[in-house]
Amino acid sequence: MDIGIIGSSIVAQTLGARLASLGHGVMISSRRPDAVKDMGQRGVLPSADQWAADQRSQGRTAAAGGFADAAGYGEVVINATAGTVSLAAVGTADERDLEGKILVDVSNPLDFSGGLPPTLAVCNTDSIGERLQAAHPGARVVKTLNTVNCGVMVDPRQLGEETDQFVAGDDPKAKAWVSEHLLRDWLGWTRVRDLGDISAARALEMYLPLWLRLLAATGSSILNVRVVVAGETG
């Protein structure tokens, strides 16, 4: 399947590499596909162009383009931009390119402008997931994966215990497809909970402050939660 990824962040590159390794065609995207990304203390991230060349050198099907190119390329589209710029980035797509497509939103509206820890640019009564769905009513938005680091997104088994992944969205078939194929078959998530319509994206995004505190307390970003319910078998 051809997958278009809006963004060229570490999340986009990590998800893209995993999906390309499975034989899918992947296009990641940027306003400047030729620009190397400075990630500060975390080093330098290859440009989208360089990422695609690296993937192709391994025999994979990969490309880099603008945001609108990725939206047009994908049979499924993934938003992997920072939540604070997601509306603008996805908004550059030709609306016809999103019509009827599943738009997987893995973003978080982290706002670092006030220092650390970041606050959320949107929360409580709204979410990036809802804003994307409202801005693109023809797309079938599914919020998922935003509650884990990208290394965990593509390899949940490394945690050593089964943990939970979540989906939220208005389209049951879209959520079922994401749960069964993207999450289970392709990425290895064995426990996926449907939290309801796209307004549940608020809950998933508002979990991020706790994730950030857990990161600080444990010193590891390779973490997640296992939901434990009395009487529910593991």
Add this chain to the structure above:
Amino acid sequence: MDIGIIGSSIVAQTLGARLASLGHGVMISSRRPDAVKDMGQRGVLPSADQWAADQRSQGRTAAAGGFADAAGYGEVVINATAGTVSLAAVGTADERDLEGKILVDVSNPLDFSGGLPPTLAVCNTDSIGERLQAAHPGARVVKTLNTVNCGVMVDPRQLGEETDQFVAGDDPKAKAWVSEHLLRDWLGWTRVRDLGDISAARALEMYLPLWLRLLAATGSSILNVRVVVAGETG
């Protein structure tokens, strides 16, 4: 030890009963200790006076009073009011009665005025935990237990797996006391994570929307999360 509980809610009554059953003296409190509480679909909750009489009939040391009475009574004070009224309720205490005392805050600022699901009356850049600490600088506020239902607070073992409890606060000794005695020895919490200073109360309170979605998705309030970190032994 004598424990004063600000509030007479189901949380106050459940926590109070557990602590009284362990031999502690407990005073719960209300503006109207004689008033029966209508919990809507969940039935009727005994008045604070009736609760205390019921406890005493079992040979326990229990009393009911006003909020300020409970603050004066407790060697440790627990805020178990709804977060939206916690500042007002704790604010009726004589400040000298809180000076140097541990004030355990288990509240959540759930605002049901806009319908379901509730929003948070405070979040993102502030929290009830922080507001309580700011309003009562002599108290040693520890945020904890707000991430679980009161039935789980007092009996985490019923989940069948070890799950995580959290503490946040500015006073390391207060957090250590709460972790070792209130949480571990008295309530049975074996995994307690220190998330940092009282500003981490934001993260704990912002988790509530996810808890509410999990409640809706699973149909059970007897739930919690187990934090799984790569390389950390269970």
